[in-house]
Amino acid sequence: MTVALDSNEAPAWRTRARQMLAPEFVTPAILLAPSVLLLLVVIAYPMVQGFFFSFTDGSLMKGGDVVGFENYTKLLTSPAFWHSLRFSAIFAACNIAGCYLLGLGLALLLQMDMPGRGVFRVLLLLPWIVPSLVSIVSWRWMVNDEKALFNQVITLFGGDPIYFLSNSNWAVTIVILIKIWRSFPFMMLSLLAALQSIDRSLYEAAAIDGATKWQSFWNVTLPQIKNISIVLCLLMTIWSVNDFDTPWLLAQGGPANATENLVVLAYRYTFARNDVGMGAATSFVTLFVLMALVFFLLRLQRRS
Amino acid sequence: MSRPNFMRRNMIKLALAGTALGLCAGPALAQPVSIDFWDMIWGGPTYPAAAQALVDKYNAEHPDVQVVYRSVPWTNWYETFVTAIASGSAPDISTGAGFQAVQLYDQGAIMPVDEVVAQLDANDFAPGALDALRYDDHYVGLPWAVDLRVLFYRKDVLEAAGVAVPTNWEEFRAAAKTLTADGKFGLVSSGDSGGMHWILASSINNGGGLFDADGNAALNGERTTEALQYLTDLKTDGSVNPASVGYVNDDARGSFFRGEAAFLLNGPLLPDQAGGVKDQIGIVPPMQALHGDVGTVYWVNNIMVYNQTEHPAETMAFLKWWSDNALPLWTEGKAGNLPARQSIQADAYFQDNPSVKYIIDTYLPVSKTMSAAVGGTFPQLNEIDGDGFLMSLMQSIWQGQPLGDNLAAAQSHLEEIMAD
Numbered sequence: 015m016t017v018a019l020d021s022n023e024a025p026a027w028r029t030r031a032r033q034m035l036a037p038e039f040v041t042p043a044i045l046l047a048p049s050v051l052l053l054l055v056v057i058a059y060p061m062v063q064g065f066f067f068s069f070t071d072g073s074l075m076k077g078g079d080v081v082g083f084e085n086y087t088k089l090l091t092s093p094a095f096w097h098s099l100r101f102s103a104i105f106a107a108c109n110i111a112g113c114y115l116l117g118l119g120l121a122l123l124l125q126m127d128m129p130g131r132g133v134f135r136v137l138l139l140l141p142w143i144v145p146s147l148v149s150i151v152s153w154r155w156m157v158n159d160e161k162a163l164f165n166q167v168i169t170l171f172g173g174d175p176i177y178f179l180s181n182s183n184w185a186v187t188i189v190i191l192i193k194i195w196r197s198f199p200f201m202m203l204s205l206l207a208a209l210q211s212i213d214r215s216l217y218e219a220a221a222i223d224g225a226t227k228w229q230s231f232w233n234v235t236l237p238q239i240k241n242i243s244i245v246l247c248l249l250m251t252i253w254s255v256n257d258f259d260t261p262w263l264l265a266q267g268g269p270a271n272a273t274e275n276l277v278v279l280a281y282r283y284t285f286a287r288n289d290v291g292m293g294a295a296t297s298f299v300t301l302f303v304l305m306a307l308v309f310f311l312l313r314l315q316r317r318s
Numbered sequence: 319m320s321r322p323n324f325m326r327r328n329m330i331k332l333a334l335a336g337t338a339l340g341l342c343a344g345p346a347l348a349q350p351v352s353i354d355f356w357d358m359i360w361g362g363p364t365y366p367a368a369a370q371a372l373v374d375k376y377n378a379e380h381p382d383v384q385v386v387y388r389s390v391p392w393t394n395w396y397e398t399f400v401t402a403i404a405s406g407s408a409p410d411i412s413t414g415a416g417f418q419a420v421q422l423y424d425q426g427a428i429m430p431v432d433e434v435v436a437q438l439d440a441n442d443f444a445p446g447a448l449d450a451l452r453y454d455d456h457y458v459g460l461p462w463a464v465d466l467r468v469l470f471y472r473k474d475v476l477e478a479a480g481v482a483v484p485t486n487w488e489e490f491r492a493a494a495k496t497l498t499a500d501g502k503f504g505l506v507s508s509g510d511s512g513g514m515h516w517i518l519a520s521s522i523n524n525g526g527g528l529f530d531a532d533g534n535a536a537l538n539g540e541r542t543t544e545a546l547q548y549l550t551d552l553k554t555d556g557s558v559n560p561a562s563v564g565y566v567n568d569d570a571r572g573s574f575f576r577g578e579a580a581f582l583l584n585g586p587l588l589p590d591q592a593g594g595v596k597d598q599i600g601i602v603p604p605m606q607a608l609h610g611d612v613g614t615v616y617w618v619n620n621i622m623v624y625n626q627t628e629h630p631a632e633t634m635a636f637l638k639w640w641s642d643n644a645l646p647l648w649t650e651g652k653a654g655n656l657p658a659r660q661s662i663q664a665d666a667y668f669q670d671n672p673s674v675k676y677i678i679d680t681y682l683p684v685s686k687t688m689s690a691a692v693g694g695t696f697p698q699l700n701e702i703d704g705d706g707f708l709m710s711l712m713q714s715i716w717q718g719q720p721l722g723d724n725l726a727a728a729q730s731h732l733e734e735i736m737a738d
Contacts, residue, residue: 073400073425074397074400074401074404075400075403075404075422075425075426075427076425076426093727158561158564158565158569159559159561159564159565159569159573160501160560160561177560177561177563177564178564179509179561179563179564179565180509180560180561180562180563180564180565180716180717181563181717182717185564265564266509266510266706266709267706268509268563268564268709268710268713269509269563269564269710269713269714269716269717270710270711270713270714270717270719270724271710282705282706285394285396285397286396286701286704286705286706287701287704287705287735288396288400288421288701
């Protein structure tokens with residue numbers, strides 16, 4: 015006797031559809047829909063459109079014609095691009111190193127029980143709190159000529175004035191230092207939170223084993239904050255590469271393009287040269303570079 | 319009379335009365351034509367108020383038109399206009415940067431104003447001003463002002479050092495070097511567009527410029543290269559305030575007003591903006607350059623009409639009125655440029671001002687635009703003016719870098735712009 019096939023069995027897709035329409039799926043989907051829609055409108059669509067623009071020769075007023083990879087070829091063969099990439103790398107690396115060391119050092123200090131710790135914590139956050147325009151313009155006034163505050167101090171101690179914004183090397187240096195000053199509070203605050211979350215018994219165990227303070231720092235503290243450190247470096251890399259305010263407000267990307275990073279270069283192409291295609295191409299190359307870095311750092315974090 | 323008939327008659331009467339009332343009210347309810355006028359800030363804080371007052375006067379005299387005035391700061395001015403145009407919300411009329419009209423015209427955004435030019439006396443405009451706005455056989459804008467670069471000096475500084483006012487480049491170089499001592503410098507400049515103007519002014523002064531007679535990029539032309547080398551020599555002499563590279567124009571002006579520099583290249587109304595040291599500021603006569611040429615750079619500030627206007631006739635009419643009645647922009651608004659109309663220049667406000675009169679009489683006749691040698695106007699000029707590569711070149715010169723490679727890079731970039 016043969017067994018008759020069940021002709022009423024539902025196909026797989028229908029079963030899956032029924033599952034998707036179950037309350038446990040529908041409710042979160044409805045709740046997520048506004049956010050997803052918002053992301054599509056304000057992020058995805060502009061990115062797609064911008065990516066399309068990078069293949070055109072359009073201006074701010076006209077869409078232009080599709081020119082294939084011409085913009086990317088032109089960009090990658092442009093000395094200005096490689097200069098901007100180099101400066102962006104130096105700027106980001108120095109900023110990450112500087113604000114990490116400064117932030118970690120201050121975070122370690124603020125961990126200690128000392129008078130006025132709360133006040134110091136607030137004061138140390140000020141560089142992050144003050145609007146960028148205010149802080150950067152104030153810095154500019156402090157460094158821009160022989161009568162500026164910095165040079166008043168230098169000449170007071172018998173030195174010669176340094177024209178920080180009038181020399182390419184000094185301009186790069188001062189831009190980096192100001193960026194570190196603006197960035198370290200975030201690093202400090204985040205690392206302080208990470209330090210405070212470390213289990214104290216680990217230090218006690220290390221002390222019992224005879225570890226010195228330096229050994230405890232190297233073998234307990236650093237490993238414990240490694241993951242958050244990677245995330246912070248990731249964020250700081252993104253913010254440094256994408257920083258328009260510091261080089262622009264301080265030196266307009268000068269002198270002689272010395273402080274022109276990729277973002278300033280994209281700005282120049284788009285608004286100074288009316289070349290949206292090149293501006294978009296520069297922006298997307300910057301994005302690709304950042305994505306590669308993000309990928310590398312995330313892999314590093316997962317391995318740890 | 320029956321009731322239905324009575325009602326019908328009354329309804330007819332009401333209808334007729336309503337119609338009559340509507341016809342009478344029609345003109346009173348008609349809306350005036352609205353014209354959006356965007357105006358750059360061409361002076362200090364008093365300028366926008368004076369311009370608004372002038373617009374109010376026009377509105378009072380022309381009740382059928384309502385001009386809505388908007389003051390536009392120079393910061394990000396280009397983005398302001400191009401995004402407005404791209405989004406279909408351009409003004410009906412605006413003033414703008416020297417080459418804004420021609421670039422926007424080339425991109426289809428500007429309406430020629432030939433009909434207004436035809437109503438005006440061409441000879442009333444400053445020499446070359448109309449030509450500076452002529453492109454593709456049309457006037458892409460109407461000249462309303464001219465802005466030129468003049469070399470000023472500190473009378474007190476030169477007198478204290480016993481230095482005569484220079485009359486040629488050789489004398490200027492010697493004077494600047496002599497006047498550099500004790501924390502003061504021969505000249506102060508800036509790393510922004512104010513510094514770039516040294517390139518333009520000096521190259522034109524020396525009979526060169528950015529182009530040759532055929533319109534080709536010629537930043538590396540003989541006369542221009544000589545001028546740039548001259549600027550390099552000034553730096554080598556130590557005559558240029560080292561802070562100039564990092565300065566913006568306001569910094570340079572401040573330094574000059576404080577007497578920290580003997581010479582400054584700036585706009586024509588600088589003395590009037592100098593406050594208490596006004597009487598200490600003198601005008602260097604147009605100097606003879608290396609080969610005896612005399613000249614400086616100037617920009618013809620334009621006022622332009624947009625294709626997006628829905629009221630071209632009214633806008634053109636306002637444009638002509640504005641041109642004819644612009645004097646208060648200077649007398650009340652303290653605009654920092656000079657009128658393009660010679661009939662306005664003839665006003666006592668300018669003629670009774672010794673500095674301004676001298677500049678009108680001696681500098682304006684020898685002024686040339688950025689298109690010197692080739693003449694006219696073309697869209698690339700706006701890009702050249704806004705690109706920043708000439709600023710970078712000037713910054714490299716003021717840093718004392720060798721001219722060769724930087725000039726070659728700038729020439730290459732200029733060629734690239736002209737090829738677009």
